[in-house]
Amino acid sequence: MKLTFRPLLFHLLLCCATLTLGVHIHSDPEVSSDGVIQTELKKTVSLLCLPDSGSDTQADEELVWLRNGAVVSLKEENRKGRSSVCVTPIIHDDNGATFTCHLGGNATVSASVTLNVTYQPQLCGSEDIIVEEEAVLVLRCDIWANPAVSSVLWSLNGSEVDLIAGGFTLANDGFTSQLSANGAKKSLHAGTYQCTANSPVYGEHSKYYQVTVTEKVIKFPLMPMIAGLVVVFLTGLLAVFSRWSRITKCCK
Numbered sequence: 001m002k003l004t005f006r007p008l009l010f011h012l013l014l015c016c017a018t019l020t021l022g023v024h025i026h027s028d029p030e031v032s033s034d035g036v037i038q039t040e041l042k043k044t045v046s047l048l049c050l051p052d053s054g055s056d057t058q059a060d061e062e063l064v065w066l067r068n069g070a071v072v073s074l075k076e077e078n079r080k081g082r083s084s085v086c087v088t089p090i091i092h093d094d095n096g097a098t099f100t101c102h103l104g105g106n107a108t109v110s111a112s113v114t115l116n117v118t119y120q121p122q123l124c125g126s127e128d129i130i131v132e133e134e135a136v137l138v139l140r141c142d143i144w145a146n147p148a149v150s151s152v153l154w155s156l157n158g159s160e161v162d163l164i165a166g167g168f169t170l171a172n173d174g175f176t177s178q179l180s181a182n183g184a185k186k187s188l189h190a191g192t193y194q195c196t197a198n199s200p201v202y203g204e205h206s207k208y209y210q211v212t213v214t215e216k217v218i219k220f221p222l223m224p225m226i227a228g229l230v231v232v233f234l235t236g237l238l239a240v241f242s243r244w245s246r247i248t249k250c251c252k
């Protein structure tokens with residue numbers, strides 16, 4: 001009895017071994033050797049997960065997809081034997097996202113790919129900026145990009161902005177480059193500004209700013225004005241009131 005069972009058991013083990021060989025991911029665009037898929041905003045990435053070939057019983061292997069560790073909900077017919085996921089359109093949030101496919105019965109049998117979404121800074125056109133004398137001048141330039149921009153250059157009337165001479169402050173938080181000046185002066189700050197970001201992949205992109213410095217408007221002194229009116233009104237009332245006794249006396 002024992003002897004006849006052995007080959008069968010061996011056969012079963014062999015069968016199970018081929019079942020858990022592994023899974024692999026086919027993708028469009030193709031995955032690089034380090035498991036990264038290069039893509040861009042608004043494009044589409046198609047992923048297909050298949051159990052490794054080696055046994056014909058894999059056709060009904062249940063497959064599970066995860067996006068950054070969270071289960072992707074799939075239709076019933078898209079889970080057995082082969083399973084596809086389509087990421088469209090690609091958005092900023094997909095950058096760095098990891099898609100993992102594993103066997104429904106054994107999560108350690110898995111394959112992963114990571115998306116690298118490249119995008120350029122949104123720089124184009126020209127913006128008109130009007131600032132009053134002595135007010136704060138702020139110019140913002142989008143530099144959010146993948147890969148990060150290698151340089152940002154601000155120029156005024158064609159030559160590099162002189163931060164010290166113009167009393168400018170330059171700030172950069174990785175998303176925006178901000179050039180600002182407290183106390184705008186026509187002689188120092190009016191003109192055509194240009195922000196140029198240099199991307200190692202997308203090259204140079206620029207945005208222009210036409211800055212006009214207007215004369216300071218004397219603000220109408222509203223509060224003293226109201227106070228004055230109240231005083232005038234009260235004096236008038238008092239005058240009428242003091243005369244009233246005379247008027248009433250007269251009528252008696």
Ligand SMILES: *[C@@H]1O[C@H](CO)[C@@H](O)[C@H](O)[C@H]1NC(C)=O
Nearest residue numbers: 020021022105106107108109
């Ligand atoms: C899952 O697969 C791994 C690798 O093939 C294997 O070592 C492990 O025993 C399997 N676990 C189960 C519960 O089948």
Ligand SMILES: *[C@@H]1O[C@H](CO)[C@@H](O)[C@H](O)[C@H]1NC(C)=O
Nearest residue numbers: 036038116117118146147201
């Ligand atoms: C993403 O792609 C860009 C452009 O090819 C590359 O410079 C960058 O190193 C890539 N990043 C990752 C995390 O692979």
Ligand SMILES: *[C@@H]1O[C@H](CO)[C@@H](O)[C@H](O)[C@H]1NC(C)=O
Nearest residue numbers: 156157187188189190191192
């Ligand atoms: C820049 O050029 C404009 C137009 O020629 C001029 O009015 C302005 O004063 C210049 N700005 C500076 C800071 O030189």
